[in-house]
Amino acid sequence: xxxxxxxxxxxxxxxxxxxxxxxxxxxxxxxxxxxxxxxxxxxxxxxxxxxxxxxxxxxxxxxxxxxxxxxxxxxxxxxxxxxxxxxxxxxxxxxxxxxxxxxxxxxxxxxxxxxxxxxxxxxxxxxxxxxxxxxx
Amino acid sequence: xxxxxxxxxxxxxxxxxxxxxxxxxxxxxxxxxxxxxxxxxxxxxxxxxxxxxxxxxxxxxxxxxxxxxxxxxxxxxxxxxxxxxxxxxxxxxxxxxxxxxxxxxxxxxxxxxxxxxxxxxxxxxxxxxxxxxxxx
DNA sequence: TGTTGCCTTGACGCCAGGGGCAAGGATTAC
DNA sequence: GTAATCCTTGCCCCTGGCGTCAAGGCAACA
Numbered sequence: 285x286x287x288x289x290x291x292x293x294x295x296x297x298x299x300x301x302x303x304x305x306x307x308x309x310x311x312x313x314x315x316x317x318x319x320x321x322x323x324x325x326x327x328x329x330x331x332x333x334x335x336x337x338x339x340x341x342x343x344x345x346x347x348x349x350x351x352x353x354x355x356x357x358x359x360x361x362x363x364x365x366x367x368x369x370x371x372x373x374x375x376x377x378x379x380x381x382x383x384x385x386x387x388x389x390x391x392x393x394x395x396x397x398x399x400x401x402x403x404x405x406x407x408x409x410x411x412x413x414x415x416x417x418x419x420x
Numbered sequence: 421x422x423x424x425x426x427x428x429x430x431x432x433x434x435x436x437x438x439x440x441x442x443x444x445x446x447x448x449x450x451x452x453x454x455x456x457x458x459x460x461x462x463x464x465x466x467x468x469x470x471x472x473x474x475x476x477x478x479x480x481x482x483x484x485x486x487x488x489x490x491x492x493x494x495x496x497x498x499x500x501x502x503x504x505x506x507x508x509x510x511x512x513x514x515x516x517x518x519x520x521x522x523x524x525x526x527x528x529x530x531x532x533x534x535x536x537x538x539x540x541x542x543x544x545x546x547x548x549x550x551x552x553x554x555x556x
Numbered sequence: 557t558g559t560t561g562c563c564t565t566g567a568c569g570c571c572a573g574g575g576g577c578a579a580g581g582a583t584t585a586c
Numbered sequence: 587g588t589a590a591t592c593c594t595t596g597c598c599c600c601t602g603g604c605g606t607c608a609a610g611g612c613a614a615c616a
Contacts, residue, residue: 370530377527435606
Protein backbone atom coordinates (compact mmCIF):
# COMPACT_ATOMS: atom_id res chain seq x y z
CA UNK A 285 0.00 0.00 0.00
CA UNK A 286 1.15 3.54 -0.64
CA UNK A 287 1.43 6.47 1.73
CA UNK A 288 -1.99 7.94 1.06
CA UNK A 289 -3.79 4.72 1.79
CA UNK A 290 -1.81 4.05 4.95
CA UNK A 291 -2.49 7.56 6.18
CA UNK A 292 -6.21 7.19 5.49
CA UNK A 293 -6.41 3.80 7.21
CA UNK A 294 -4.65 5.14 10.29
CA UNK A 295 -6.62 8.36 10.35
CA UNK A 296 -3.63 10.59 9.88
CA UNK A 297 -1.93 12.48 7.05
CA UNK A 298 0.80 11.76 4.56
CA UNK A 299 2.73 14.68 5.98
CA UNK A 300 2.76 13.02 9.36
CA UNK A 301 4.03 9.74 7.93
CA UNK A 302 6.86 11.50 6.13
CA UNK A 303 7.67 13.26 9.37
CA UNK A 304 7.83 9.95 11.25
CA UNK A 305 10.08 8.59 8.53
CA UNK A 306 12.34 11.62 8.81
CA UNK A 307 12.65 10.83 12.51
CA UNK A 308 13.62 7.26 11.68
CA UNK A 309 10.53 5.99 13.42
CA UNK A 310 8.66 4.48 10.49
CA UNK A 311 10.94 3.91 7.49
CA UNK A 312 9.35 2.82 4.23
CA UNK A 313 10.40 0.50 1.46
CA UNK A 314 10.43 2.09 -1.97
CA UNK A 315 8.78 0.88 -5.15
CA UNK A 316 10.63 1.13 -8.47
CA UNK A 317 9.07 4.51 -9.15
CA UNK A 318 10.26 5.93 -5.84
CA UNK A 319 6.88 5.71 -4.13
CA UNK A 320 6.86 4.66 -0.49
CA UNK A 321 5.45 1.18 0.07
CA UNK A 322 3.92 -0.11 3.29
CA UNK A 323 2.30 -3.32 4.47
CA UNK A 324 -0.04 -4.40 7.26
CA UNK A 325 2.73 -4.58 9.82
CA UNK A 326 3.50 -0.92 9.20
CA UNK A 327 -0.13 -0.14 9.90
CA UNK A 328 0.28 -1.93 13.20
CA UNK A 329 3.36 0.08 14.09
CA UNK A 330 1.61 3.25 13.11
CA UNK A 331 -1.43 2.47 15.24
CA UNK A 332 0.88 1.85 18.19
CA UNK A 333 2.48 5.22 17.67
CA UNK A 334 -0.85 7.02 17.40
CA UNK A 335 -2.25 5.35 20.50
CA UNK A 336 0.70 6.41 22.60
CA UNK A 337 0.65 9.88 21.10
CA UNK A 338 -2.99 10.14 22.13
CA UNK A 339 -1.85 9.40 25.66
CA UNK A 340 0.51 12.34 25.47
CA UNK A 341 3.68 10.35 24.86
CA UNK A 342 6.02 12.25 22.66
CA UNK A 343 7.47 10.66 19.56
CA UNK A 344 10.76 9.54 21.06
CA UNK A 345 8.90 7.78 23.83
CA UNK A 346 7.04 5.66 21.33
CA UNK A 347 10.27 4.38 19.79
CA UNK A 348 10.84 1.47 22.19
CA UNK A 349 7.31 0.23 21.57
CA UNK A 350 7.75 0.39 17.82
CA UNK A 351 11.08 -1.38 17.94
CA UNK A 352 9.58 -4.01 20.20
CA UNK A 353 6.87 -4.76 17.68
CA UNK A 354 9.36 -4.71 14.84
CA UNK A 355 11.48 -7.24 16.73
CA UNK A 356 8.57 -9.64 16.48
CA UNK A 357 7.04 -9.31 19.90
CA UNK A 358 3.28 -9.70 20.08
CA UNK A 359 2.73 -6.35 21.79
CA UNK A 360 4.64 -3.11 21.75
CA UNK A 361 4.96 -3.24 25.52
CA UNK A 362 6.39 -6.76 25.66
CA UNK A 363 9.90 -5.40 26.05
CA UNK A 364 11.73 -4.05 29.12
CA UNK A 365 12.48 -0.73 27.43
CA UNK A 366 8.77 -0.17 26.87
CA UNK A 367 7.99 -0.99 30.48
CA UNK A 368 10.62 1.51 31.54
CA UNK A 369 8.90 4.16 29.47
CA UNK A 370 5.56 3.26 31.06
CA UNK A 371 7.05 3.63 34.52
CA UNK A 372 8.75 6.90 33.75
CA UNK A 373 5.57 8.24 32.22
CA UNK A 374 3.58 7.17 35.24
CA UNK A 375 5.97 9.05 37.51
CA UNK A 376 5.79 12.09 35.28
CA UNK A 377 2.02 12.00 35.27
CA UNK A 378 1.80 11.63 39.04
CA UNK A 379 4.18 14.53 39.51
CA UNK A 380 2.37 16.70 37.01
CA UNK A 381 -1.05 15.91 38.41
CA UNK A 382 0.21 16.74 41.88
CA UNK A 383 1.60 20.04 40.74
CA UNK A 384 -1.53 20.96 38.86
CA UNK A 385 -3.69 20.05 41.82
CA UNK A 386 -1.64 22.36 43.98
CA UNK A 387 -2.04 25.19 41.52
CA UNK A 388 -5.72 24.43 41.19
CA UNK A 389 -6.26 24.77 44.93
CA UNK A 390 -4.24 27.95 45.09
CA UNK A 391 -6.25 29.48 42.27
CA UNK A 392 -9.47 28.37 43.92
CA UNK A 393 -8.45 30.07 47.17
CA UNK A 394 -7.44 33.24 45.36
CA UNK A 395 -10.74 33.27 43.54
CA UNK A 396 -12.74 32.81 46.72
CA UNK A 397 -10.81 35.54 48.48
CA UNK A 398 -11.15 37.96 45.57
CA UNK A 399 -14.87 37.26 45.29
CA UNK A 400 -15.35 37.96 48.98
CA UNK A 401 -13.39 41.19 48.69
CA UNK A 402 -15.46 42.26 45.70
CA UNK A 403 -18.67 41.53 47.52
CA UNK A 404 -17.52 43.46 50.55
CA UNK A 405 -16.67 46.39 48.33
CA UNK A 406 -20.10 46.34 46.64
CA UNK A 407 -22.50 45.67 49.53
CA UNK A 408 -26.06 44.79 48.60
CA UNK A 409 -24.75 44.61 45.10
CA UNK A 410 -26.07 42.88 42.02
CA UNK A 411 -25.60 39.29 43.13
CA UNK A 412 -27.46 38.09 46.23
CA UNK A 413 -27.36 34.74 44.49
CA UNK A 414 -28.79 32.02 46.76
CA UNK A 415 -30.45 33.56 49.76
CA UNK A 416 -34.18 33.06 50.39
CA UNK A 417 -34.77 31.88 46.85
CA UNK A 418 -35.52 33.69 43.67
CA UNK A 419 -38.71 34.09 41.68
CA UNK A 420 -38.97 30.47 40.56
CA UNK B 421 15.25 52.51 37.58
CA UNK B 422 16.53 50.98 34.35
CA UNK B 423 15.79 47.66 32.78
CA UNK B 424 18.69 45.74 34.29
CA UNK B 425 17.80 46.74 37.82
CA UNK B 426 14.14 45.95 37.37
CA UNK B 427 14.98 42.56 35.91
CA UNK B 428 17.31 41.78 38.79
CA UNK B 429 14.80 42.88 41.41
CA UNK B 430 12.09 40.73 39.88
CA UNK B 431 14.38 37.77 39.35
CA UNK B 432 14.02 37.75 35.61
CA UNK B 433 15.98 38.96 32.59
CA UNK B 434 16.10 42.08 30.46
CA UNK B 435 15.17 39.97 27.47
CA UNK B 436 11.97 38.96 29.21
CA UNK B 437 11.08 42.57 30.00
CA UNK B 438 11.62 43.62 26.39
CA UNK B 439 9.47 40.73 25.34
CA UNK B 440 6.66 41.82 27.67
CA UNK B 441 6.96 45.33 26.28
CA UNK B 442 6.77 44.00 22.73
CA UNK B 443 3.51 42.32 23.73
CA UNK B 444 2.22 45.61 25.10
CA UNK B 445 2.05 44.12 28.57
CA UNK B 446 4.61 46.25 30.34
CA UNK B 447 5.41 49.44 28.38
CA UNK B 448 8.27 51.60 29.61
CA UNK B 449 8.88 55.33 29.76
CA UNK B 450 12.08 56.48 28.07
CA UNK B 451 14.85 58.64 29.44
CA UNK B 452 16.47 61.30 27.25
CA UNK B 453 19.11 58.85 26.08
CA UNK B 454 16.55 56.29 24.97
CA UNK B 455 16.98 54.01 27.98
CA UNK B 456 13.84 52.41 29.38
CA UNK B 457 12.79 53.81 32.75
CA UNK B 458 10.67 52.03 35.35
CA UNK B 459 9.38 52.77 38.82
CA UNK B 460 8.11 50.82 41.81
CA UNK B 461 4.65 50.38 40.37
CA UNK B 462 6.17 48.64 37.36
CA UNK B 463 7.89 46.26 39.71
CA UNK B 464 4.50 45.50 41.21
CA UNK B 465 3.00 44.81 37.80
CA UNK B 466 5.93 42.62 36.92
CA UNK B 467 5.63 40.63 40.11
CA UNK B 468 1.96 40.06 39.36
CA UNK B 469 2.85 38.75 35.93
CA UNK B 470 5.54 36.44 37.23
CA UNK B 471 3.32 35.04 39.96
CA UNK B 472 0.62 34.14 37.49
CA UNK B 473 3.16 32.78 35.04
CA UNK B 474 4.44 30.51 37.79
CA UNK B 475 0.89 29.21 38.10
CA UNK B 476 0.96 28.31 34.43
CA UNK B 477 -1.09 31.25 33.19
CA UNK B 478 0.06 32.32 29.80
CA UNK B 479 0.97 35.92 29.12
CA UNK B 480 -2.34 36.98 27.65
CA UNK B 481 -4.13 35.66 30.70
CA UNK B 482 -2.12 37.94 32.95
CA UNK B 483 -3.21 41.04 31.05
CA UNK B 484 -6.47 41.66 32.94
CA UNK B 485 -4.61 41.50 36.24
CA UNK B 486 -1.99 43.95 35.06
CA UNK B 487 -4.58 46.35 33.72
CA UNK B 488 -6.51 46.06 36.95
CA UNK B 489 -3.49 47.10 38.96
CA UNK B 490 -2.70 49.86 36.50
CA UNK B 491 -6.25 51.15 36.89
CA UNK B 492 -5.44 51.77 40.53
CA UNK B 493 -7.05 48.77 42.16
CA UNK B 494 -5.33 47.44 45.25
CA UNK B 495 -4.96 43.91 43.88
CA UNK B 496 -4.67 42.55 40.38
CA UNK B 497 -7.68 40.35 40.97
CA UNK B 498 -9.96 43.15 42.17
CA UNK B 499 -11.59 43.37 38.75
CA UNK B 500 -14.30 41.25 37.14
CA UNK B 501 -12.11 40.44 34.13
CA UNK B 502 -9.49 38.96 36.44
CA UNK B 503 -12.08 36.89 38.25
CA UNK B 504 -13.29 35.60 34.91
CA UNK B 505 -9.76 34.47 34.10
CA UNK B 506 -9.53 32.74 37.49
CA UNK B 507 -12.75 30.88 36.81
CA UNK B 508 -11.77 29.90 33.32
CA UNK B 509 -8.39 28.72 34.55
CA UNK B 510 -10.02 26.73 37.29
CA UNK B 511 -12.22 24.97 34.75
CA UNK B 512 -9.24 24.32 32.51
CA UNK B 513 -7.26 22.90 35.38
CA UNK B 514 -10.09 20.64 36.49
CA UNK B 515 -10.54 19.40 32.97
CA UNK B 516 -6.84 18.86 32.44
CA UNK B 517 -6.36 17.12 35.75
CA UNK B 518 -9.29 14.85 34.94
CA UNK B 519 -7.86 13.99 31.57
CA UNK B 520 -4.41 13.34 32.94
CA UNK B 521 -5.83 11.17 35.70
CA UNK B 522 -7.62 9.10 33.10
CA UNK B 523 -4.44 8.66 31.10
CA UNK B 524 -2.54 7.89 34.27
CA UNK B 525 -4.90 5.07 35.17
CA UNK B 526 -4.83 3.69 31.67
CA UNK B 527 -1.05 3.68 31.64
CA UNK B 528 -1.00 2.06 35.07
CA UNK B 529 -3.30 -0.71 33.85
CA UNK B 530 -1.23 -1.25 30.73
CA UNK B 531 1.90 -1.43 32.82
CA UNK B 532 0.41 -3.94 35.22
CA UNK B 533 -0.85 -6.08 32.37
CA UNK B 534 2.45 -5.98 30.52
CA UNK B 535 4.38 -6.82 33.67
CA UNK B 536 2.15 -9.80 34.30
CA UNK B 537 2.59 -10.98 30.72
CA UNK B 538 6.35 -10.61 30.99
CA UNK B 539 6.43 -12.57 34.21
CA UNK B 540 4.30 -15.31 32.71
CA UNK B 541 6.66 -15.50 29.77
CA UNK B 542 9.75 -15.79 31.98
CA UNK B 543 8.62 -18.14 34.76
CA UNK B 544 10.95 -18.41 37.73
CA UNK B 545 12.80 -15.57 36.10
CA UNK B 546 15.08 -12.92 37.53
CA UNK B 547 12.50 -11.03 39.60
CA UNK B 548 10.59 -13.00 42.23
CA UNK B 549 10.46 -9.65 44.03
CA UNK B 550 8.36 -10.02 47.17
CA UNK B 551 7.55 -13.63 47.78
CA UNK B 552 8.92 -15.43 50.83
CA UNK B 553 11.62 -12.86 51.30
CA UNK B 554 15.12 -12.57 49.86
CA UNK B 555 18.48 -13.05 51.53
CA UNK B 556 18.28 -10.23 54.02
C1' DT C 557 41.59 58.26 26.60
C1' DG C 558 40.63 53.93 27.10
C1' DT C 559 38.03 50.34 29.12
C1' DT C 560 34.41 48.46 31.28
C1' DG C 561 29.46 47.87 31.69
C1' DC C 562 25.04 49.00 30.79
C1' DC C 563 21.85 50.14 27.21
C1' DT C 564 19.61 50.03 22.24
C1' DT C 565 17.45 47.46 18.07
C1' DG C 566 17.25 43.52 15.08
C1' DA C 567 17.38 38.98 13.86
C1' DC C 568 17.90 34.09 14.22
C1' DG C 569 17.36 29.68 17.14
C1' DC C 570 14.81 26.39 19.83
C1' DC C 571 11.36 22.79 21.30
C1' DA C 572 7.22 19.26 18.79
C1' DG C 573 4.55 18.00 15.49
C1' DG C 574 3.41 18.74 11.87
C1' DG C 575 0.62 22.42 7.92
C1' DG C 576 0.89 24.17 3.49
C1' DC C 577 2.72 25.24 -0.88
C1' DA C 578 5.68 24.75 -5.15
C1' DA C 579 7.52 22.30 -8.99
C1' DG C 580 7.72 18.31 -11.07
C1' DG C 581 7.17 12.94 -12.07
C1' DA C 582 3.95 8.68 -12.16
C1' DT C 583 -0.32 6.48 -12.75
C1' DT C 584 -4.89 5.87 -13.85
C1' DA C 585 -9.43 6.91 -15.97
C1' DC C 586 -12.05 8.30 -19.72
C1' DG D 587 -4.48 12.43 -25.61
C1' DT D 588 -5.27 14.58 -21.57
C1' DA D 589 -7.21 15.53 -17.18
C1' DA D 590 -7.39 14.17 -12.52
C1' DT D 591 -5.11 12.04 -8.82
C1' DC D 592 -1.52 10.43 -6.71
C1' DC D 593 3.35 10.67 -5.45
C1' DT D 594 8.19 12.94 -4.75
C1' DT D 595 11.52 16.47 -2.45
C1' DG D 596 12.28 20.82 -0.38
C1' DC D 597 11.31 24.83 1.87
C1' DC D 598 9.13 28.19 4.87
C1' DC D 599 5.45 28.84 8.60
C1' DC D 600 3.17 28.23 13.13
C1' DT D 601 2.84 28.29 18.54
C1' DG D 602 5.21 30.46 23.54
C1' DG D 603 8.48 32.44 25.83
C1' DC D 604 12.07 33.62 25.74
C1' DG D 605 17.99 32.68 24.81
C1' DT D 606 21.68 34.25 22.32
C1' DC D 607 24.37 36.76 19.50
C1' DA D 608 25.73 41.13 16.71
C1' DA D 609 26.67 45.86 15.98
C1' DG D 610 26.59 49.97 17.89
C1' DG D 611 25.42 54.07 21.50
C1' DC D 612 25.81 56.15 26.32
C1' DA D 613 27.91 56.66 30.96
C1' DA D 614 31.25 56.33 34.55
C1' DC D 615 35.71 55.52 36.36
C1' DA D 616 40.84 55.37 36.18
